[in-house]
Amino acid sequence: MYENDLLLERDAARDLPETNFLDDFLLDCQVRNFSPRTVQSYKSNLKYFLSRHPVRISPEDLKIFLVHIRDEKGYAPSTVENYFAALSSFNDFLEWEGVIERNVVPQFRKRYLRQYKDQRNEERQLISLEQMRDLIDSAEWICHKAMFVFFAKTGVRRQELIDLDVQDLHVLKRYAVLKPHAKRSNRIVFFDDECAQVLETWLKWRYNRKIRISALFIGVQGSRISRDAVYEAATEHALQLGFHNPEGLLNEKFTPHCFRHWFTTWMRRAGCPRAIIQELRGDTRKEAIDIYDHITQDELKEDYLKYIPKLGIKL
DSSP states (O other), X not given: OHHHHHHHHHXXXXXXXXXXXXXXXXXXXXXXXXXXXXXXXHHHHHHHHHTTSOSXXXXXXXXXXXXXXXXXXXXXXXXXXXXXXXXXXXXXXXXXXXXXXXXXXXXXXXXXXXXXXXXXXXXXXXXXXXXXXXXXXXXXXXXXXXXXXXXXXHOOXXXXXXXXXXXXXXXXTTEEEOOOOTTBSOOEEEOOHHHHHHHHHHHHHHHHTTOOOXXXXXXXXXXXXXXXXXXXXXXXXXXXXXXXXXXXXXXXXXXXXXXXXXXXXXXXXXXXXXXXXXXXHTBOOOSGGGGGSOOOHHHHHHHHHHHGGGGOOOO
């Protein structure tokens, strides 16, 4: 299915030379057995870059783009690196195909992105329980409110939330099944009555407006919500409340990943065992002995429901 969609897109754009390079590159990624998520990420990042710059780029183009996404858009260092990783892979393909003489992106990254390795060690912002409640209350659109509550109550990653479909949600049984993800070992996430109530309100809103798209969370245009839209929703609401500084350090910004940081930290402070938190987060088991530390889903749900009320959002 994914391959057919990609080939159809490629045929539809065959008359556009600039687009052909991107389509050929995406097909090359598929042949090289890149994951669908990686291909989709490359596609999104490169389409945005190519909407502003030509295929045959210069170091000056890269400087302008770096300033744009880092300073004007305020993207996190990891997001900036993702953009330039996509650009590097794309230009490596163009060099292989003989379209360009040399891929200049690796040298550019070495010179201008080295500083981000140090920034990664900065501590992320941890907002209080009261601030999380204020953030959720500030969301006027029920989609954003449901998204914020689900983030806070489950600690899922941004892409995991984006990939959720309505059929993945089991509201009556208080759990959701995430799509397969390279970084996740446990795909089942639980939520409490409070989260279920907000999700039910969101589903009712969708039903009343005859929204039939499979995606659970949607953007303002009615399609599956994008990574940028999730980022903007979180940062714009946090900015209004005074705990997101687009120009500040990492611990002065509130990004979608801060929900995961918040969930992890406050569950730990509530007394939830470390092993349970790791399982709830779906962290990949790094040691061989970890596979023997088996926790059943019933045990996991029991511990989750024991500690989650102590987070005290109380909407």
